């Protein structure tokens with residue numbers, strides 16, 4: 187992000203002072219190169235950072251870095267062994283660390299995972315200890331970011347690169363390059379209400395690093411200072427942390443408080459002692475991705491399998507194509523349903539089943555549970571918003587339904603969009619606890635889509651375009667199923683009913699290692715039943731217990747193949763009208 191200083195030439199040509207010999211390059215920063223070096227007498231390995239002082243400003247900075255490192259040694263600060271001065275350069279002999287935190291985060295992200303929670307917890311405690319030590323000594327670290335945190339060979343996180351460490355309260359105004367890195371800058375640096383590295387500024391950076399580790403990197407993006415200013419000043423911590431445990435949400439909210447006066451300090455965090463540990467304890471106790479495989483919960487299996495939640499950005503590129511196919515299959519079924527003159531009106535994950543066909547283990551998505559389906563032409567006489575149902579029933583409902591307004595054909599498209607979001611993000615877009623809260627949350631859907639549109643999420647433009655078209659708050663402009671409009675969206679380019687199969691292998695590529703093998707026999711028996719009769723009772727796929735009074739009515743629509751074969755489950759619900767609707771549906775297709 188910073189322009190390299192024209193005059194800060196890297197002294198690659200310099201040989202190392204005796205008794206050290208260069209082993210390999212470790213990298214280079216803005217102000218110098220770092221090498222792995224061997225002590226020729228003891229054989230011990232070190233990192234040697236070369237700071238050349240050809241240029242005055244750099245020299246002052248070198249001096250500061252060396253002095254600070256000399257004076258502030260701690261188990262969570264990289265150890266300075268000695269400093270040598272030769273060839274117009276300072277050679278800082280440092281303990282050799284295994285890598286930087288930035289490197290570790292990149293490594294785990296390339297494997298599609300975050301660092302595990304207990305490692306994050308340890309690192310956070312280490313960093314906090316190091317910061318608190320500096321802060322007690324009235325020093326601000328100034329440039330806290332993952333690449334300036336080094337991980338020792340025995341796994342301890344240490345503060346490295348003391349070039350930004352500054353005594354607080356000197357009244358001196360720092361240049362922007364001395365205030366750290368934009369992604370980790372606190373808002374007060376952008377507004378210039380603070381012009382020198384500060385303890386509270388460090389706490390913001392600490393919070394941002396913690397957030398990135400437990401969720402994903404890339405919350406703050408931009409181009410140049412104005413771009414980053416907008417991203418940081420408009421940053422909403424509650425959105426970014428909404429899927430974390432409550433204590434961790436509270437901790438991050440207190441670190442990423444835009445008002446530095448209200449932001450917690452390192453000593454407060456340490457004094458309150460248990461804050462971090464209890465936050466993480468809860469986080470560590472959250473259910474892991476262990477799954478049993480009840481026969482009718484295929485969608486749940488998929489969402490659970492993909493319940494990477496915090497690791498969304500790492501897995502998204504891999505899974506987008508799978509989600510695209512699943513959504514296409516559902517969309518195809520709903521399109522057929524609409525063509526037959528019916529709205530589904532109850533498109534929620536629990537009403538999407540997966541059927542695993544035969545030996546090829548081809549997985550197909552099926553829409554089920556037509557208990558709330560109604561004729562499109564007569565839809566307004568079928569009121570939808572009955573009170574008292576579990577909130578889960580409403581989370582996928584279009585805003586106009588929640589608002590009790592007249593609704594059109596595109597309500598199913600909204601629900602489909604919510605399901606797509608859930609598959610892509612690992613969670614439904616809304617997790618409100620009641621309808622009133624949900625109604626307040628729904629208008630924020632464009633922000634949620636923006637999150638997914640961030641480059642860090644790695645989704646294609648076509649996918650984002652699809653989401654914003656089906657999750658359009660305005661039902662008039664929302665993409666709908668009529669005239670095959672939704673199926674013709676460019677996100678589905680190249681897909682057809684005969685060319686959208688998924689196999690268990692596709693799922694397995696995404697699955698954490700503890701996902702059990704699929705029990706395809708459940709589906710084999712389902713297929714046999716299906717062959718024997720098109721209308722029968724499917725004990726194997728009971729409807730979700732919490733889906734209102736109509737759970738006994740289940741009709742399973744085979745989405746694939748335009749024939750839209752319907753095989754009805756038991757139509758023995760208490761409500762005659764539901765039976766009638768279901769029967770109408772069966773008759774009409």
Ligand SMILES: Nc1ncnc2c1ncn2[C@@H]1O[C@H](COP(=O)(O)OP(=O)(O)OP(=O)(O)O)[C@@H](O)[C@H]1O
Nearest residue numbers: 212213214215216220233280281282283286333347
């Ligand atoms: N003690 C060390 N042990 C092992 N690697 C180190 C050590 N110190 C620095 N490095 C590595 O050397 C590289 C350069 O580090 P340096 O601190 O000079 O720059 P930076 O922090 O990456 O960038 P900038 O100066 O722009 O902030 C980094 O990849 C860092 O991980």
